Structure formats: structure tokens, C-alpha cells
Amino acid sequence: DVKVTQSSRYLVKRTGEKVFLECVQDMDHENMFWYRQDPGLGLRLIYFSYDVKMKEKGDIPEGYSVSREKKERFSLILESASTNQTSMYLCASSSLIGVGEQFFGPGTRLTVL
Amino acid sequence: TQLLEQSPQFLSIQEGENLTVYCNSSSVFSSLQWYRQEPGEGPVLLVTVVTGGEVKKLKRLTFQFGDARKDSSLHITAAQPGDTGLYLCAGVPMDSNYQLIWGAGTKLIIKP
Numbered sequence: 726d727v728k729v730t731q732s733s734r735y736l737v738k739r740t741g742e743k744v745f746l747e748c749v750q751d752m753d754h755e756n757m758f759w760y761r762q763d764p765g766l767g768l769r770l771i772y773f774s775y776d777v778k779m780k781e782k783g784d785i786p787e788g789y790s791v792s793r794e795k796k797e798r799f800s801l802i803l804e805s806a807s808t809n810q811t812s813m814y815l816c817a818s819s820s821l822i823g824v825g826e827q828f829f830g831p832g833t834r835l836t837v838l
Numbered sequence: 839t840q841l842l843e844q845s846p847q848f849l850s851i852q853e854g855e856n857l858t859v860y861c862n863s864s865s866v867f868s869s870l871q872w873y874r875q876e877p878g879e880g881p882v883l884l885v886t887v888v889t890g891g892e893v894k895k896l897k898r899l900t901f902q903f904g905d906a907r908k909d910s911s912l913h914i915t916a917a918q919p920g921d922t923g924l925y926l927c928a929g930v931p932m933d934s935n936y937q938l939i940w941g942a943g944t945k946l947i948i949k950p
Contacts, residue, residue: 765942766942767926767940767941768940769940770937770938783937815880826871826886827881827938829880829882830880831878831880832878832879832880
């Protein structure tokens with residue numbers, strides 16, 4: 726059974742803290758994605774990676790960075806968390822960019838106080 | 839900005855009823871996907887449509903891609919409580935080489 730796992734289901738952090746969200750996929754996919762999901766706004770792409778050590782900005786990269794040191798792992802970093810980063814964060818992977826199916830993890834609900 | 843607008847945003851109906859949800863844009867898409875997301879989980883792909891006018895069926899779910907490839911619909915026949923979830927459409931615009939554009943979703947509740 727193919728799987729995308731995320732390090733935490735729920736996370737509570739304080740303003741200014743550095744936050745790491747980790748995502749691991751076991752499908753040997755080249756492409757990995759980080760989205761945030763807010764009610765009424767759908768999924769917004771933060772960053773994606775199409776290969777190890779490669780990254781591309783999505784629609785809303787400000788306040789975030791990413792790391793992909795190994796093919797199976799894609800990390801999202803909030804350098805200094807702010808309250809407007811309270812959201813659901815979804816990680817996905819796919820073998821094809823665009824038309825290919827994206828496989829999602831269960832999400833991390835992050836609350837920044 | 840290329841947008842995918844989904845309607846209605848929210849729909850609550852009784853078990854056994856039929857329903858249609860829509861995904862519309864002013865842009866042309868090379869393909870469109872429909873996902874369902876259940877509470878506490880990530881979205882799961884239901885179908886991909888790639889040809890204008892294409893109709894695909896998945897049990898009681900019928901998906902259609904518009905002739906002009908600017909819109910899509912999802913029709914559910916005899917809805918069941920297990921159909922409850924957030925339905926998301928996502929597409930690749932014709933002038934894009936990779937990035938999926940996502941709609942905001944239709945939240946569907948089927949009451950027993």
C-alpha cells in the first residue's frame with residue numbers, strides 16, 4: 726500500500742518559533758509538494774521539488790523554506806512562525822508533474838499562538 | 839490569474855437524492871482531476887479527464903469534461919452517507935507546463 730506520511734497530525738507552536746514539518750513517501754516519486762489548505766481557499770502550493778536538492782517556489786513561498794536531501798523526504802520549514810501560518814499543511818508526491826496523480830499525506834494541523 | 843471556481847461551496851442533502859457539483863474556469867485546461875477529501879485525511883484522486891466532452895463513470899459518480907475544456911461536472915446518483923466529503927477539482931492550464939491549479943472545493947454532506 727503506497728504511503729505518504731507526515732511527522733505530526735497536530736502541532737502547536739508559539740510565535741517566533743522555528744517549525745519543521747517532515748514528509749516521507751515510499752513510492753520512489755521524483756516530485757514532492759507542500760500545500761497549505763484554508764477554508765474557502767482550497768489548496769495553495771507553497772513549494773515543490775522535482776529532484777533531490779532541487780526546489781521551486783509555488784504561489785505562496787513567503788515565510789517558508791524547504792529541504793530535500795533524500796528522494797523520499799521533503800521538509801517544510803517555518804523560520805519564524807507567525808499566527809497567519811496557522812493552517813492545515815498537506816504534503817504530496819507524484820511520479821509525473823501536472824497530469825499525474827498526486828498522493829497526499831494525512832496533513833498536519835498547525836496552530837501558532 | 840487562472841482560477842477554478844467550484845459550486846456550490848456547500849451542499850447538504852438526504853440519502854438517495856441526486857446532485858451535481860461544478861468546476862468552472864475562463865481558462866482552457868489540458869486535463870482536469872477530481873479528488874475527494876474526508877475529514878482528517880488528505881485528498882484522494884477519483885478521476886482524471888483529458889479529452890473535451892469526455893465522460894467517465896465510477897459506480898454512482900459521473901464526471902464530465904466540457905467540450906471547450908474550461909469546465910467539468912460531477913454528478914452523483916442516489917447519494918449515500920459514504921459520499922460525504924470535500925470534493926476538489928484541479929487542473930493543468932494549457933499554457934502551463936506543470937502546475938496544478940486547485941478549486942476551493944465543494945463540501946458535501948449526505949444525511950441518512
